Amino acid sequence: MDYCKIGSSRIDGLWELQKLYKAEIGENEPTTEDKARLAEAIEKGEILFFGASDGDSLIGCCSVAKGFSTFDYRPSGVFEDFYIRPEYRHRGVARELGRYAYRESGVSSMTVGCADCDAPMYAALGFTVPLGNLLAFE
Numbered sequence: 001m002d003y004c005k006i007g008s009s010r011i012d013g014l015w016e017l018q019k020l021y022k023a024e025i026g027e028n029e030p031t032t033e034d035k036a037r038l039a040e041a042i043e044k045g046e047i048l049f050f051g052a053s054d055g056d057s058l059i060g061c062c063s064v065a066k067g068f069s070t071f072d073y074r075p076s077g078v079f080e081d082f083y084i085r086p087e088y089r090h091r092g093v094a095r096e097l098g099r100y101a102y103r104e105s106g107v108s109s110m111t112v113g114c115a116d117c118d119a120p121m122y123a124a125l126g127f128t129v130p131l132g133n134l135l136a137f138e
Contacts, residue, residue, distance in 0.1 A: 001053070001093055003050065003052055003053075003097060004053065005048065005049070005050055006042070006058070007042065008039045011038070011039045011042070013051075013057075014049060015030075017061045017085075020083060021061075047065050048063060048064045048104075049061055049062070050062055052088075052096070054088070059085045060085065060093055060094065060097050061097075062079060062080070062097055062101050064080075065077065065078045066105065066107060072108055072109065074107075076108065076111070077102075077105050077110040077111075079110050079127070082112075084097070110127075111131060
């Protein structure tokens with residue numbers, strides 16, 4: 001298994017994973033306009049995507065949206081868009097991809113917001129420090 005940063009040149013492979021991810025979590029399929037906005041955000045460095053590949057096939061992805069934390073006055077990141085093709089699950093790919101994303105993103109801290117039912121999965125990936133509640137602004 002190979003791990004890499006996904007640039008806009010691999011948008012088609014990433015886009016296939018994005019559609020599978022959205023379908024699995026019950027969200028609407030993203031549009032071609034969404035794909036263009038995503039490619040632009042990647043190109044501008046507004047979001048970092050990382051992937052796991054088996055040969056030429058991209059089989060998993062995640063993103064890190066960078067910010068800045070006054071907790072330690074260093075870059076922080078939010079882990080999102082996490083998806084591994086079902087046939088590659090339970091092989092350690094997810095854990096390695098998460099570690100790779102953390103190392104390569106250059107953040108000093110990385111958080112994830114998730115549903116209660118997903119908390120054990122993210123804990124298995126290394127997200128073990130509880131930080132209270134995550135709320136979204138309406």
